[in-house]
Amino acid sequence: MDIKWQRLSSETIIKDRWIDLRADECRTPNGQEISPYYVLNYPDWVHVVAITQSDELVLVRQYRHGAQDVFLELPAGTVDANDSSPEVSARRELEEETGYQAAELLLISSLFPNPAIQSNRVHTYLAIGVQPTGTRKLDAGEEGMTVHLLPVREALANLQGGILPQSLHVASLMLALSVSGHLSLPASLDAPK
Incomplete structure (x- = not known):
């Protein structure tokens, strides 16, 4: 049926x-x-889980008007119409927001953020070989955005307490850390029954 x-x-x-x-x-x-x-109807979004050689997450802190608060987040943004792929968007957003570039981006997942009422997908990338370039290009509304390095272990230890308050960012982070080997699931959870 x-x-x-x-x-x-x-x-x-x-x-x-x-x-x-x-x-x-x-x-x-x-x-x-x-x-x-x-x-x-939104354009697709990208989330970038960027991890330095020192095992630190490259994060941004910015104001979110809907919640009227400042949040620690993954570098993220919209897949622009002139971007040839979500990967191009992810590379662009990472450098624009943080001043970091990745030697390689690995697509982790493409999921619907809220398929009941939204048409778009969020594409999560793991950034490998991340290095600072010092070149940032903030969009309008991103004034005051700052870059923060947070040890992966510290982020994981504080997720439940809301260190990353956006649920979609937490989901992207957990998926990417699982693929990167930073997080392992018990064998009983690895495969659906």
Whole structure:
């Protein structure tokens, strides 16, 4: 049985540089109509888990207006329309925000941040061979962003306490640390049953 909804119509409610909100008129497989069903269309995002030779995470600290607070985060950003791939975006965001470059980027995952109401994916990259270049190019709204090096062990020890308050960043970090060998899961958790 097909469980996908049928989209009967779609109307853009607002679209500018910050938000692209549409209202869909939908019909479920059993015939129930749901209208309006709001969907946020965002471009894909990238998260970069960059680890130095000294086993430190390269993080940024910046103001987030939705929460009206300052947060420690992974270098991250939008996949721009002129970027040829999410990897290009990840390289760009890492250097623009932190002044670091990676010798290699390894794609860890491409997941949906909130598929109930968002159309985009977040691509997580592990940055290998990270070196400082000293070249940063902050976007509008990133004034005051600072770069911080945090030992991986310290970050892991303080995750539950909220050292990285964004759940999507925590998920990206845990996936990348698992792949990098910094975090191992018990054998009983390694494979689905």
